[in-house]
Amino acid sequence: MQSKIDGTTLPVLSIRLEPGEKLFAETGELSWKTPNVMLRTTTSGAGASGFLGVMSRALAGGGIFMTEFSAEGGPGMVSFAAKIPGHIVEHTVDGGGSYMIHRHGYIAGTDGVRLELGFQRRLGAGIFGGDGFRLQRVSGYGRFWTTLGGEIVSYDLAPGEQLDVHPGHVGMFEERVNFDITMLPGIRNKLFGGDGFFMARLTGPGRIWLQTLTMPNLAHALAPYLGSEAVTDVAEAGGIGAAASLIGRIFE
Missing domain, CATH: 3.60.160.10 (Mitochondrial biogenesis AIM24)
Known part of the structure; x- marks a missing residue:
């Protein structure tokens, strides 16, 4: 093959x-x-x-x-x-x-x-x-x-080495890497920082692969070019379905 x-x-x-x-x-x-x-x-x-x-x-x-x-x-x-x-x-x-x-x-x-x-x-x-x-x-x-x-973007984490990543950017990792969730510090960061409340904490040893494009970010970037009704309709699909619907509507 x-x-x-x-x-x-x-x-x-x-x-x-x-x-x-x-x-x-x-x-x-x-x-x-x-x-x-x-x-x-x-x-x-x-x-x-x-x-x-x-x-x-x-x-x-x-x-x-x-x-x-x-x-x-x-x-x-x-x-x-x-x-x-x-x-x-x-x-x-x-x-x-x-x-x-x-x-x-x-x-x-x-x-x-x-x-x-x-x-x-x-x-x-x-x-x-x-x-x-x-x-x-x-x-x-x-x-x-x-x-x-x-x-x-890939990293080889040494034993005990940690990296905090937005959960949507975690594309793939070796199972021996520990995956846990940690909260962002500070009330102001949580409420007004725009980065959410939680981060994925990846702890080595092991290899991780991070992706720079997430489906919510793609849908958010395309939303200004669509009417509010279209955004509401495709948002309900979620994930790849939402992004594909948004792209399809742009080229209709």
């Missing part, structure tokens, strides 16, 4: 499949393919087994169903285009570690990669982390691809 990422601001992931190879992707991610690549909608993809496994993946943002891609009669190609400005990155899991990804970050993975809900180790992170609570946990064996918004 060979992969190629083309483009810059709105990249495209193209994967060459040989007969017998399988690729599992989120439903709705397909952009184009060769005719000999077959699709099969299934609930058992990405390592899910049984009802609880499927629900765990769905709660993490992966959905109840996955799409299985395979090539018949010769090599084939399937492509996935980014839905927002950002980057697509390839990763590998070998059974010795796992990753936590923001809930819209996972695109696709090879057979043997497991996708499920990533539970927070601390109650505060779950209650106040916003989208940080709905993390996707990726483990198993194989290769997988993620999409992060805007530019990607």
Whole structure:
């Protein structure tokens, strides 16, 4: 299985499949393919087994169903285009570690990669982390691809080293990194600072990937170019749906 990422601001992931190879992707991610690549909608993809496994993946943002891609009669190609400005990155899991990804970050993975809900180790992170609570946990064996918004800034945290990050900018991190929520200091900062009440505190050791573009920030930047009624309508969609609706209305 060979992969190629083309483009810059709105990249495209193209994967060459040989007969017998399988690729599992989120439903709705397909952009184009060769005719000999077959699709099969299934609930058992990405390592899910049984009802609880499927629900765990769905709660993490992966959905109840996955799409299985395979090539018949010769090599084939399937492509996935980014839905927002950002980057697509390839990763590998070998059974010795796992990753936590923001809930819209996972695109696709090879057979043997497991996708499920990533539970927070601390109650505060779950209650106040916003989208940080709905993390996707990726483990198993194989290769997988993620999409992060805007530019990607990565850090290798030493043991005990900490970084405070707005929860929406946390794109991905190794599971061994501790994720907790801390409050901003000072009443004036909380009420008038415009940065919210809470920050995600990431503690090493481990590698983290931060994204510079968040969906709320993108929607907020586009809002002045739309009428108030349009902003109200698309705000109810939330996340990527809101941003896509805003962009669509601009070009109507």
